[in-house]
Amino acid sequence: MNDCDPIISFLVSEKVVSSAEVESLARKHKQTGESLFALLKREKLVDEEQLARAIAAVHKFEFVNLSPEMIDPIVAHLISHEVANRHSAIPLKREGRQLVVAMASPLDLRARDEIELKTGYCVVPVAATPHAVQQAIHYHFDVANVTKQAIASMRLKSDTGQDMDAVPEESEESLGAGNDPITRLVASIIRGAIDARSSDIHIEPQTNELRVRYRVDGMLRQAVDVPVSAQAEVISHIKILAQMDISEKRIPQDGHITLRHEGQEYDLRVSSLPSIGGEKVVLRILDKNASRWSLDEVVTSPDDNRRFRELAANPYGMLLLTGPTGSGKTTTLYSVLQLVNTPERNIVTVEDPVEYRLPGITQVQVKPAAGMTFASALRSILRQDPDIILIGEIRDLETAEIAISAALTGHLVLSTLHTNDAAGAVSRLVNIGIPPFLVASALLGAVAQRLVRVVCPRCRQLYEPDTHERDLLQGRIEPGDVNRLCRGAGCHYCYRTGYKGRKAIYEIMPISQKIRRMILEGAGDTLLKEQAMKEGMKGLRTSALDEVVRGSTTVDELMRVVDLKSE
Numbered sequence: 001m002n003d004c005d006p007i008i009s010f011l012v013s014e015k016v017v018s019s020a021e022v023e024s025l026a027r028k029h030k031q032t033g034e035s036l037f038a039l040l041k042r043e044k045l046v047d048e049e050q051l052a053r054a055i056a057a058v059h060k061f062e063f064v065n066l067s068p069e070m071i072d073p074i075v076a077h078l079i080s081h082e083v084a085n086r087h088s089a090i091p092l093k094r095e096g097r098q099l100v101v102a103m104a105s106p107l108d109l110r111a112r113d114e115i116e117l118k119t120g121y122c123v124v125p126v127a128a129t130p131h132a133v134q135q136a137i138h139y140h141f142d143v144a145n146v147t148k149q150a151i152a153s154m155r156l157k158s159d160t161g162q163d164m165d166a167v168p169e170e171s172e173e174s175l176g177a178g179n180d181p182i183t184r185l186v187a188s189i190i191r192g193a194i195d196a197r198s199s200d201i202h203i204e205p206q207t208n209e210l211r212v213r214y215r216v217d218g219m220l221r222q223a224v225d226v227p228v229s230a231q232a233e234v235i236s237h238i239k240i241l242a243q244m245d246i247s248e249k250r251i252p253q254d255g256h257i258t259l260r261h262e263g264q265e266y267d268l269r270v271s272s273l274p275s276i277g278g279e280k281v282v283l284r285i286l287d288k289n290a291s292r293w294s295l296d297e298v299v300t301s302p303d304d305n306r307r308f309r310e311l312a313a314n315p316y317g318m319l320l321l322t323g324p325t326g327s328g329k330t331t332t333l334y335s336v337l338q339l340v341n342t343p344e345r346n347i348v349t350v351e352d353p354v355e356y357r358l359p360g361i362t363q364v365q366v367k368p369a370a371g372m373t374f375a376s377a378l379r380s381i382l383r384q385d386p387d388i389i390l391i392g393e394i395r396d397l398e399t400a401e402i403a404i405s406a407a408l409t410g411h412l413v414l415s416t417l418h419t420n421d422a423a424g425a426v427s428r429l430v431n432i433g434i435p436p437f438l439v440a441s442a443l444l445g446a447v448a449q450r451l452v453r454v455v456c457p458r459c460r461q462l463y464e465p466d467t468h469e470r471d472l473l474q475g476r477i478e479p480g481d482v483n484r485l486c487r488g489a490g491c492h493y494c495y496r497t498g499y500k501g502r503k504a505i506y507e508i509m510p511i512s513q514k515i516r517r518m519i520l521e522g523a524g525d526t527l528l529k530e531q532a533m534k535e536g537m538k539g540l541r542t543s544a545l546d547e548v549v550r551g552s553t554t555v556d557e558l559m560r561v562v563d564l565k566s567e
Contacts, residue, residue, distance in 0.1 A: 006058045007051075016054070017045050048129045052104070056127035061106045064092070066128040068139035075099070078119045081141040081191060085262055087111035088133050090140065091119070098122050104130040135492065142192065182233045185226065186241070190268070192223060193285060194261050196495065200284050203238070205231055205277035217453045217502050218326060221495065235272070235279050242270035250274055257283075264288075269353070286355055293358070298328075298335040300503060301543070307508045308447075312336050317444035318407040320394075322419040322428075328451050328504050329416045333390060334358060336414060340388055349390035350377040366392070374399040382406060391415040397433040404434055407442040420563070421540070422446040422509035423528040426519055440511070440519040448507040448540055450561045452553045453499035459491035460551070469555050476549050486551035503552060505543040505562075510535075 488498025
């Protein structure tokens with residue numbers, strides 16, 4: 001069984017796996033060609049620590065139970081964050097001209113050679129689990145720690161009278177290529193945001209410092225404070241990277257930065273806004289390699305998924321998504337587009353802005369300054385023989401009229417509106433100026449959407465609901481179920497929030513014949529919603545409660561996101 005033989009033999013001798021299990025693995029290995037290590041992990045016969053210990057024992061490496069506190073912070077930064085991440089390795093300590101490096105793959109000679117070349121030390125590898133190495137890297141290259149080092153370097157430069165002017169523009173391939181403290185500081189802020197799965201970075205001038213905050217899972221959290229003395233250099237450096245005018249500080253500006261981080265491409269939309277204390281800068285992080293917008297991944301509820309597929313199967317008509325800014329409407333629309341994106345269909349979108357490129361789809365950017373509005377773009381699109389049209393947002397009567405006309409003339413139209421619930425989409429269109437008979441004829445369905453944070457899988461714990469929570473859940477849990485609800489205790493993995501990631505909840509209102517007649521008769525939102533509920537529609541409150549009972553989210557999150565009086 002090739003190079004794995006000694007390791008497998010060691011695992012058998014240590015009674016981690018049995019001979020029968022090894023024989024079964026060998027048969028699967030011959031059938032599929034999959035490596036024995038991969039099979040061991042997939043069959044869950046060994047955990048990563050057992051495997052790391054076996055590799056270390058067989059190849060005569062020392063195994064360490066690595067923790068961040070064991071590592072000398074100065075030694076850790078002998079290599080860059082990029083090198084540490086790429087090779088899953090971090091320097092542990094120095095011993096003369098030798099550098100002890102904790103590695104998830106201590107047999108990786110290429111990694112050892114690169115670290116020796118970068119540091120000038122002779123590398124002595126020790127084995128550690130991949131999780132422990134990644135945790136140590138995350139701790140020692142955390143944005144706050146790197147910022148402290150950069151600030152110390154800035155003060156040192158200032159004290160020695162070195163020049164602190166803006167630094168040259170960096171390459172897209174390596175954001176932190178320079179050794180200048182400002183370069184390292186900006187690079188660490190951006191890398192820290194990407195590693196934290198942040199959607200936005202807020203860099204805000206305050207009286208005594210420059211405050212940096214990340215928006216993670218829809219919530220802003222403090223990242224780091226930078227001395228106000230570095231404010232001008234930090235803002236100028238970001239503006240240089242974004243190809244903005246650093247001399248212009250009186251008017252808002254927009255720019256973008258393209259970069260690679262850990263093998264992934266990211267596009268950063270940069271916006272500056274003059275304020276009393278100086279320019280505030282917000283960077284929107286867009287992952288160019290984001291998931292391919294699969295409806296099954298976006299709409300996880302089987303019932304909601306089925307309803308979406310039924311609405312998208314219509315050859316023509318209008319489907320509207322409603323909800324506040326940042327509730328994931330565009331992501332859901334993209335997933336519906338991917339569902340209907342076939343070679344036989346011509347799909348065109350008009351967006352402001354086009355944030356993600358979708359293969360096989362023509363996407364049009366709105367440019368009001370050049371006369372390219374939603375309405376004018378739509379008129380041109382209708383001359384392009386489209387089958388399906390996505391409109392980023394219906395904002396005015398002109399856009400609404402063209403969209404309704406397109407839906408009535410054989411096109412499937414997808415768009416968004418800002419309303420609180422699904423039924424509100426009808427009254428919003430009528431208030432814009434669309435006659436009720438056109439709304440009733442064109443509308444296929446309206447969907448309200450919200451995003452709720454998901455309980456962290458690593459620190460989730462069951463607990464007994466209190467009286468208020470039991471009342472809220474309205475008999476969804478039995479009196480004897482003392483431990484049915486979940487919440488996160490808070491851990492390093494979720495930044496002590498108790499939540500990791502978000503998922504969408506939906507209120508899907510298909511336009512039935514009965515609801516169509518009610519729209520023609522001028523029925524209000526409340527009556528439309530009541531009828532839709534009678535026909536089986538789940539409200540946002542009900543959808544959120546279902547997620548609470550499943551253990552996906554918490555009662556606190558439900559109360560933050562959903563209006564409990566709405567149903």
